[in-house]
Amino acid sequence: MTTFSASDLPDLTGRTAVVTGANSGIGRVTARVLAARGARVVLAVRSTAKGREAASTMPGSTEVRELDLADLASVRAFADGFGDQVDLLVNNAGLMTPPLNRTADGFESQFGTNHLGHFALTNLLLPRITGRVVTVSSGAHRAGKIDFADLNWERKPYRAMAAYGQSKLANLLFSAELQRRLTAVGSPVLATSAHPGLAATNLFRPQGGDNPLNRLVNAGVRAVGQTDEGGAQATLHAALATVPGNAFSGPSGALGKGAPKLVGRSKAAQDAELARRLWTVSEELTGVTFPLPLKSA
Template identity: 50%
Template sequence: MPDQTGRRVVVTGANSGLGEQMALALGSAGAEVTLACRNVDKAQQVAEKIGDNARVAPLDLADLASVRAFADSFDGADVLINNAGVMAIPLRRTADGYEMQIGTNFLGHFALTGLILDRIDDRVVTMSSLMHKSARLDVDDLNWERRKYNRWTAYGDSKLADLMLALELADRLAGAGSDKTSLAAHPGYAATELQLHTESPVDWVMKLGNMTPIAQSAAEGALPALFAATSPHAANGEYYGPKNFGGMRGAPAVAGYRRAADDAELRQKLWSAAEKLTGVTVEV
């Protein structure tokens, strides 16, 4: 990682898992890191490991009022890493009534990005997942009001939506002649607590999976996002993930993704739906 002294980075969900490892690595490289988290107590413990160049800011992506409050007090950064998320949880709703996974993972980050993009000087990095390939994204029913809820499909939907956010933003930035860039990343199979909150027997399966040789550590899983956020070779519109074992582990490399993410009509429809649901118009 290049020296990050003098650069400011916001990492959402930096109180544990991948986000914690991103914050620690960036802080060690000299960056001023803002840990934007719902659990501020846990985030403060991470910030203390980093030192004086870390600060904690409350941010609950499942509450658009919290997103707006964060944006109102935001004074700028070089990089935004949209990392926070929930995975395969039972059907729940956000403070604004949206299905929790699409609401937290996608709509919250969409709103955050739109509200502070004018104060991000360099890059926006949005975390997707290998699970985006299992999505059955229905833009007309993002909130699972007509479909029978499936927690894994809902998670895949949110991660495909995140990838489409990153790619669409990249195209819009390029079209506007902006020097800013938008990139996406995924961690492969990283052993974190994210997989252990399904509140089902799958938790035990995932716990065992985290102990297999295929699973990377959280620090290794954070590498693609860190590459996207800091490397001078990371390019606008690229998607990075581990290069080995079908994208599950290894050093960062350009990753493949579903063709649906390049569907211009679907991306425009998703973008319009997100603006309507969040009340945030993204100015590029």
């Protein structure tokens, strides 16, 4: 097996990359590496102050723009104000197991932010995207189930981890259906996905607040998990390695660590009909559709 590393990354001079959630964690590392390779990197972040702080530590050309994925008006404003070509879109931002909360549009926060926000952003930017769309999922997708009867957890008791798994399964189904549609219209754009493995980032916060058990879990994750730098390698692999459309990149080793490679996914994540149904529902919920015409290959 050929090992992928930072030395394999191409010169990105003249290319523009948009990275959501680029002010911290894996997104910050991804943005920094892309900027170091010569890309103009747009940090699409909810807090521009935090974004500017992150950008100040990065080499090369960076720009900070406000984007709140939990507010479709903000997503539209970002897309409307972005007239440049996008060579690479990295859908990285996300929430993990917060208490029950709603987005500005009334969606359960994880489904609304992790999936619907990125769904809308990608389709709105797609006429300007020329290279690749990378969506960051998680190994937690394997426990996910798309509950079309109650996507927003309005009827059943809320379980934050189950909601997270649903949103991460949705990420993979979105990427698969996006690639199917791109191929159908002859677009050269590729849709790929990645998961960081067990990464000890600030996203990992067990439910239940600050108590001895959660402190112990956090300590365990930090002891065995990957760093932000390690977790970002799968994203960079999905973004820049020679991979096919609908590829899924992840760590190659035990405990969700190791150099990135193409990895498998759950049976549900391979369900083409499920992906089509989710796409249709996502269009209805967001009011955003697959844009036509697109540039053909």
